[in-house]
Amino acid sequence: MVEWSQVDHEMARQSEQVLRTLNEKGYEAYWVGGCVRDELLERSVDDMDITTSASPEQVMALFADCIPTGLQHGTVTVRSGGFYFEVTTFRTETEYKDNRRPAAVHFVQDVKEDLQRRDFTMNALAMDREGNIVDPFGGQSDIQDGRVRCVGSAAERFGEDALRMLRCVRFASVFDFKIAYNTWKGLVQQKDLLQHIAMERVRTEMVKMMAGPHPLRGLELLLRSQALEHVKAPIRMERFNKDLTCTIEQLIGKDILLRWSMLLIAGHYTWDESDVLLRKWTFSNDDRSRINGVLQVEQLIQAVVQEQKGEETLRSEWIITVLSCGRQATEDWLTIQPLLPTGWRDQELMHEQQIGEIQSRGAGWSQSMKVHELKDLHITGEDILQLLGRKGGPWLGQLMKYLLKETAIGNIANQHDMLTNEVKRVAADDKA
Structure with missing residues (x-):
């Protein structure tokens, strides 16, 4: 069993059991992507994805407790010991629609073909139960050098899913990595494709970047690339005062x-x-x-x-x-x-x-x-209506807000009789 240092022990044990079950039935199976990357980076691992040569139907036949979460994409969620693991069949993807999703997927039998479709080399890593890492694109070297680099052609990867450009910036920001020259060149040249991406997906990447330890790094890259000027709800980064922006990282812990x-x-x-x-x-x-x-x-x-x-x-x-x-x-x-x-x-x-x-x-x-809300007052709207013998209306809300303000400032004590006297005084002034 692999000795994971950044994973909950029981999660690691349960995921290893999923791999073992697949292996014992003659299928290849690996941990893949982010969990392998984060283990190498010594960052906390929150989930463990698995890739396998078994088809979705074969996976479902092996595990009693599973959910067909994405059969069209080859994904089955397997539940083991209270933990959930996404198990996806080795696959390749055909032409992408709208620069964001594949038109179709094809299942394959070679893990390297599966890794070839992934966005960045550091995510194109797979590891078996013995700790052997499949790394056909130099992901480990890029992690050691602190570099974000597309798998293969950046133009192709960003053309397949334009959101990868913001993921590139996010990874560079969160990990404090540099971006490989050709990857950066591809990002700058194709940033207009971001207009096809739903703002919900854009927000998710930006929120992760802003929550990371180096948001200024990401903001600098967004300024240089002008990427956010091409999303559906664009932002011009030039409007931001750099001296003010630099204070963001002082809010660590807040x-x-x-x-x-x-x-x-x-x-x-x-x-x-x-x-x-x-x-x-x-x-x-x-x-x-x-x-x-x-x-x-x-x-x-x-x-x-x-x-x-x-x-x-x-x-x-x-x-x-x-x-x-x-x-x-x-x-x-x-x-x-x-x-x-x-x-x-x-x-x-x-x-x-x-x-x-x-x-x-x-x-x-x-x-x-002494008070912050109307409910804190020791007098109610019903009390005032009975006191003045009037019907409700906008005047009542205005009077209640006035009482709240004066009581909060301290001009009136929050006591029923004092508030009653003030209501009578205001009513008398209104009649005068």
């Missing part, structure tokens, strides 16, 4: 979504622009809200400091911002601010000083808030 907020700040995106872009890039509602929240806070804060204000006014304005944007957004904004270079907003010194005051005292002001 929520990865903060890197996206920082990137969009560096690109001088407004909240509205960011929201449109992230929708096109198919970010989830929750992720989009979290990323945009920082930009929304930034816009409100910049509006607040356009006039000279004292500390108490700044405190009130900050609390109103917390209520408007939410605690998470303001906390994220406070996390990012100390990392940004001094004077990046190119504002007057007076405005920068006020933002500095908010930055230094914002957390304390947030902690001073």
